[in-house]
Amino acid sequence: MAEVKPVARPLSPHLQIYRWSWTMAMSVAHRVTGSGLYLGTVLIAAWLVAAASGPAAFGTAQAIAGSFLGRLVLFLYSFSLIHHMLGGLRHFVWDMGKGYEPETRMKMAKFTLVGSVSLTVLVWIVALVLR
Template identity: 45%
Template sequence: MSTTPLPGDASHDPVTKAGDDQAGRFAAHPNGRARPLSPHLQIWRWHVTMLASILNRMTGAALSVGSVLIALWLLALAFGPDSYATFTGWMGSPLGLLVWFGLTLALFLHFAGGVRHLIWDAAVGLAPKTADALSWASIIFGIVGTVVFWAVLFASGRVVL
């Protein structure tokens, strides 16, 4: 059996001792070895495709919460006029409308992100400048689509404050 220390072994390698690391690049593991930390946002330059990816994940989670609200709406409808009136009273309030606006924004952003991914799955638009343009287009479409949708609702009188 060899007694040669493994790379990154904190007990034998003076360069990678977790206690001696002043830059915070290494972490001591339970086995005593110092392992490098995975680079994260400290080294990555922020760009729009990161934002679009993060927004797509966040909107997916928001839509999961929104599906619970849709289920509550259907339950209120099933339990009769009094339950339905209570639900629409809450969801028709300014706070409820803000929640619906946020869910609509999540829906439009997630839809646009899905279309962006379908385009990328076809191996189109993968060049950095084109990917950035597609990301901006999906974000702008999500915002503009939401505002237009709610403007139509308010203009038609279907939604009032």
């Protein structure tokens, strides 16, 4: 059998070499929001465990969630959730084999940002009105 010799082949360049585009930014954002949501599940679990632990623990959790920092985290978390959700919808379109045209890709990427910001603001307005 012929011996296989490893050849020092050029590697494909990484992120920093490319010009930023909407599609690339939204792709990176999808991964960043996904990672943020991953870490944030610790807070959801802590909140649920606090609710199960009794009124005192739940009161503390609610107070932390209601503080400025708590609300900032909640806002970023809700934005990440909605952004990741719209990014996922984009992936569903691509999974169907559609939406690969340059214009469509660009429109969907821009919609992901505009749509997620609008929806997050809408969710917060509804939450604050119902309070």
